[in-house]
Amino acid sequence: MTAEERVRILREAKPNSWVAFSGDESKVLAYGETYSDAIKAAEKLGESDPVMVKVPDNWSSRVFNHSH
Incomplete structure (x- = not known):
């Protein structure tokens, strides 16, 4: 999965x-x-160590900076 996805x-x-x-x-x-x-649901699917991500409550205050 890409970062964009x-x-x-x-x-x-x-x-x-x-x-x-x-x-x-x-x-x-x-x-x-x-x-x-979320973690209980992932564990029920057999994933013992899921990567957990909190969804922001407001995307307008988020800035994504990609330095190349």
């Missing part, structure tokens, strides 16, 4: 929620209102 997934998720990615970050496993909800 991850950003798109996060932008489409409910604000202030959590997204659980697989340990290798190749796919989305679960979404949750809380950290606990």
